[in-house]
Amino acid sequence: xxxxxxxxxxxxxxxxxxTTNALADDRIDQLLRIVSQDKKDARQVDAMNELAELYxxxxxxxxxxxxxxxxxxxxxIGYIQGQAKAFEVLGTLNAFYQQKHxxxxxxxxxxxxLYYELYKEGKVSKEVLYDFITKKIMPAYQLIANKTxxxxxxxxxxxxxxxxxxxxxxxxxxxxxxxxxxxEIKKRDSKLDSAKKILESSKTELQKKEExxxxxxxxxxxxxxxxxxxxxxxxQLTRLTAKLADSLRRSSDSLKTTMDSLTQIAASLKMTTxxxxxxxxxxxxxxxxxLEQKNRxxxxxxxxxxxxxxxxxxxxGLIAAGIIGLLIFQNYRAQKRLNAExxxxxxxIERQKEEIMMQNHNIMLQNAKIEEQRDKIHAKNQQILAxxxxxxxxxxxxxxxxERIRQTLPEFFVFYKPxxxxxxxxxxxxxxxxxxxxKIIIAAADCTGHGVPGGFMSMIGNKLLDEIVYMKNxxxxxxxxxxxxxxxxxxxxxxxxxxxDGMDISICVILPQExxxxxxxxxxxxxxxxxxxxxxxxxxxxxxxxVATEPRNYSLHEININQLTTIYMFSDGIQDQFGxxxxxxxxxxxxxxxxxxxxxxxxxxxxxxxxxxLKNWMEGYQTIQKQIDDMMLIGFKVGADGLIQPxxxxxxxxxxxxxx
Numbered sequence: 001x002x003x004x005x006x007x008x009x010x011x012x013x014x015x016x017x018x019t020t021n022a023l024a025d026d027r028i029d030q031l032l033r034i035v036s037q038d039k040k041d042a043r044q045v046d047a048m049n050e051l052a053e054l055y056x057x058x059x060x061x062x063x064x065x066x067x068x069x070x071x072x073x074x075x076x077i078g079y080i081q082g083q084a085k086a087f088e089v090l091g092t093l094n095a096f097y098q099q100k101h102x103x104x105x106x107x108x109x110x111x112x113x114l115y116y117e118l119y120k121e122g123k124v125s126k127e128v129l130y131d132f133i134t135k136k137i138m139p140a141y142q143l144i145a146n147k148t149x150x151x152x153x154x155x156x157x158x159x160x161x162x163x164x165x166x167x168x169x170x171x172x173x174x175x176x177x178x179x180x181x182x183x184e185i186k187k188r189d190s191k192l193d194s195a196k197k198i199l200e201s202s203k204t205e206l207q208k209k210e211e212x213x214x215x216x217x218x219x220x221x222x223x224x225x226x227x228x229x230x231x232x233x234x235x236q237l238t239r240l241t242a243k244l245a246d247s248l249r250r251s252s253d254s255l256k257t258t259m260d261s262l263t264q265i266a267a268s269l270k271m272t273t274x275x276x277x278x279x280x281x282x283x284x285x286x287x288x289x290x291l292e293q294k295n296r297x298x299x300x301x302x303x304x305x306x307x308x309x310x311x312x313x314x315x316x317g318l319i320a321a322g323i324i325g326l327l328i329f330q331n332y333r334a335q336k337r338l339n340a341e342x343x344x345x346x347x348x349i350e351r352q353k354e355e356i357m358m359q360n361h362n363i364m365l366q367n368a369k370i371e372e373q374r375d376k377i378h379a380k381n382q383q384i385l386a387x388x389x390x391x392x393x394x395x396x397x398x399x400x401x402x403e404r405i406r407q408t409l410p411e412f413f414v415f416y417k418p419x420x421x422x423x424x425x426x427x428x429x430x431x432x433x434x435x436x437x438x439k440i441i442i443a444a445a446d447c448t449g450h451g452v453p454g455g456f457m458s459m460i461g462n463k464l465l466d467e468i469v470y471m472k473n474x475x476x477x478x479x480x481x482x483x484x485x486x487x488x489x490x491x492x493x494x495x496x497x498x499x500x501d502g503m504d505i506s507i508c509v510i511l512p513q514e515x516x517x518x519x520x521x522x523x524x525x526x527x528x529x530x531x532x533x534x535x536x537x538x539x540x541x542x543x544x545x546x547v548a549t550e551p552r553n554y555s556l557h558e559i560n561i562n563q564l565t566t567i568y569m570f571s572d573g574i575q576d577q578f579g580x581x582x583x584x585x586x587x588x589x590x591x592x593x594x595x596x597x598x599x600x601x602x603x604x605x606x607x608x609x610x611x612x613x614l615k616n617w618m619e620g621y622q623t624i625q626k627q628i629d630d631m632m633l634i635g636f637k638v639g640a641d642g643l644i645q646p647x648x649x650x651x652x653x654x655x656x657x658x659x660x
Contacts, residue, residue, distance in 0.1 A: 028054055035066075045074045045082030052089045060097050067093060080114055080583075081123065087111035088136060095140035101159035108137050109166050113628070116173065117583055121623050126177045133170050137163070149498055154547075157498055165449055168420075169628075175377060182370050185363065203349065213338060220331055388421040388452070395422055395455055398462050400429040408440060408645055411637035413607040417573075417614075418630050424454020425571045425632040428465050432475065438512055439475050440644070442634065445505035446524060446571035448545075450630045453501075460491055461503055477507035477520035478554040481544055485552050488545035495547060502545020506569050510561075512644050517567070519557040527568040527592065528559060529599045534592055535559075561639040566599045573631035579617035583625065586617060595635075606635055 031054075034047040048070035055063035067089040074082035091107035094100040115132055118124040141163040144156045152160065405412050408431050416425070424447040432439045443465060447457035464487040468474050474483055484505070492499050506521035519526050521539030528535050537557050559565070575588045598609045610633060618625045638644060 024054060040073055040077060042074075042077065042079045042082055045070050045077075045079050045086070048073070049082065049085045049089055052086075052093070056089075056093060056097060060093065063093055063097075064090070078582075080118060084111050084114035084118065084124075087114065088132060091140065092136060095143065099143075100155070101140070101144050102155040102162065104140055105159040105162035105166070108140065109162060112137065112166060112170060113578075116170075117578060117623075117625075119173075120626070121583070126180055129173065130177050133174060137166065137170070141167075152498070154498070154500075157500065161448075161500065164453075168449075168451060178370075178373075182374070185366065185370070188363070210342070217335070223327075385421075391422045391452060391455055392418070395426075395458065398459060399426060405429050409636045409638070410645060411603045413603040413635050415607055415610045415631065415633040415635075417627070417632075418450070419573070419627045420451035422450075422452055422455035423630045423632075424448065424450040424458060425573065425630040426458040426462060427569075427632065427634055428462060430469050432469070436513065440510035440512070441469060441475065441477075441480075441507065442510070442569065442636070443480075443505060443507045444524065444569035444571065444632060444634050445503045446573070446630070446632070447503040448501040454630065457501060457503060460488065461505070464488065464491070475509060476556065477509050477518050478556040480507055481505065481520050481522055481554045482552055485544045485546075489547070492545070494545070498547060500546045502543045504539070504543055504571070506539060508567060508569065510638055510644065515560060515562045515639070517559050517561055517565075517638065519559070520554045522554065524569070524571065525588075527595060529566045529568075529596065530563055532596070532599075534596050536592070563639050564637065565639040566635065566637050568595055568633065568635050570633040571630065573627075573629035574614065574633060576629055577614065577618065577625070577631070578628065579614075579619075579621070579625045581621050583623060586614075603635060603637070 028051065031047040031051045035044055035051065037044065048066045052063040052067035052070065055066065067086055071083055071086035071090065074080070074086055087107045088111040091104045091111060094107060095104035111132070115124060115129050119126065119129045141160075144152065144160060145163075147156070149157070399416075402412070402414060414427060416423070416427070418425070426445055426447070428441075428443040428445070430439075430441040432441065445458065445461050447454045447461060449457070461484065464484055465480070468480055468483045468487070472483065474480055485502075488502055489495065492501060494500065504523035506519070506524040506526050508526065509518040511518065517528075519537055521537065522542055522544045523539045525539055526537045528537075537559075540554050542552050542554070570591075575586050575591050577586045578584065579586065594610075594613055598606045601609065614631070618627070
């Protein structure tokens with residue numbers, strides 16, 4: 001038997017595998033027909049995403065092709081859900097099948113931002129967002145999280161950095177989802193209470209029905225007694241009928257005896273008067289025969305009537321007995337059925353009662369755990385918030401005073417809005433005068449990350465700028481960027497730790513005597529406006545900081561400021577911010593247009609205008625968008641009309657000129 005059993009199990013597994021593969025192939029054929037259609041719509045995007053997932057285990061190239069096609073088509077038709085799913089599939093393929101963890105992290109970041117916006121708009125459920133975070137992002141991160149820095153490749157280190165940044169974004173979202181689930185549990189408790197009340201009401205109604213049943217049973221017993229009484233009366237009637245029949249039989253026997261006597265008398269008279277009354281005897285004999293016939297007819301009639309009466313009485317008795325038996329049987333069946341229904345209902349009530357008690361117990365345990373976790377999270381959040389507020393105060397002391405800058409540049413403003421209390425963006429200012437040679441230096445930097453990590457980087461960058469300008473006396477913006485790059489590399493021991501943190505930064509050096517501005521930028525562009533015409537200086541594609549230690553050659557740009565010139569320096573937080581009627585990014589093109597529109601206004605009014613523009617972009621439509629990055633924009637005017645004030649620090653040393 002055992003070899004046969006193994007054979008059947010093996011055959012069954014082969015049949016199951018064949019059936020599963022056949023179903024998968026049928027589904028792939030259906031999806032390919034959908035993709036091949038001319039109409040480009042959301043249905044094709046969903047089909048491409050599903051094809052990518054079906055091809056993933058065995059045909060990774062086809063899977064990547066269809067996922068990329070799904071992302072491209074969803075972007076063309078504005079299908080955000082499909083685009084989020086396509087990024088999710090691309091991240092999964094790169095993380096779990098190709099081990100391209102940095103690309104996977106980028107795809108997951110794009111997908112998360114889209115899913116989060118859809119979640120805020122109510123277009124995807126919290127379960128979809130929760131599953132995406134816990135079943136895709138976190139497992140992908142775990143593939144490389146336990147490796148040491150020496151074991152990680154450069155791409156994996158970049159991925160770890162991206163995952164940590166993404167973790168700071170979705171951690172509060174997970175807390176929000178936990179809060180929503182707690183509210184749902186409370187709603188379920190309310191529903192259980194309502195169900196319990198309904199159950200109690202049903203129990204009361206059942207008790208009423210039981211009381212009615214007992215009343216019906218009492219009435220049935222009374223009717224049964226009445227039927228019993230009638231049965232007794234019928235029995236007495238039967239007995240009376242039997243007595244009457246017996247009396248009739250006795251009368252018939254007596255009549256027969258009388259007739260026998262009359263026959264004997266007639267015979268005797270015949271013998272004594274045979275000769276004299278022969279004729280009369282014959283007449284009497286005829287009369288006697290007639291009388292006998294009449295008596296026989298009468299007896300037959302009486303016997304027939306007696307038999308009919310007996311039959312009638314028996315029939316009535318049988319009908320009465322049948323009716324009584326039927327009533328008793330129906331009552332028995334009804335009683336039995338009612339007892340069975342009561343038994344089932346009682347068992348069901350007991351089962352539901354036990355289930356409710358078990359659910360209440362489980363809910364109480366879950367509520368206790370949730371409350372404990374909530375208290376712990378609240379306490380930790382309070383500690384983190386207090387630390388962040390303290391760090392924010394320290395960072396605000398580090399930033400230069402706007403009033404101090406306006407003593408040199410009256411038409412100056414800075415729009416500065418951190419995302420998470422502490423900012424990774426910072427600005428820096430110095431006013432250097434050596435004899436008749438004066439240099440005004442302004443820097444705008446966007447450090448890696450935001451929040452606490454970005455705040456640490458901003459403090460490092462601020463300290464290094466102080467050393468480069470005030471201690472090393474380096475004033476050319478391109479050389480400042482190169483020195484800043486080497487300083488970050490050395491401060492973070494990036495050659496040893498393989499850390500790649502750094503910053504995107506632009507530096508303007510104003511030379512009032514020469515009526516020029518020297519500009520150098522690492523990635524961040526600088527915009528200036530002259531005669532209502534906008535010009536843009538694009539930054540070099542090399543950030544500051546990183547593993548590479550060789551000197552970096554940053555481009556040096558010069559512009560003349562012999563006429564009124566408005567300069568704008570900024571990080572990428574504004575142009576990447578989602579908002580507007582369609583929930584899209586603000587974009588650099590839109591920022592350029594807005595700056596041209598407000599450039600002729602005084603600095604204070606420009607600051608207010610920028611605040612209102614961004615507030616309307618994020619909050620002025622149906623959905624309030626969350627700030628996704630630190631924001632900073634610096635604007636100032638130089639050139640004609642003596643906008644640069646003379647310094648009052650000519651007699652002071654360079655160290656005393658550091659801003660407060």
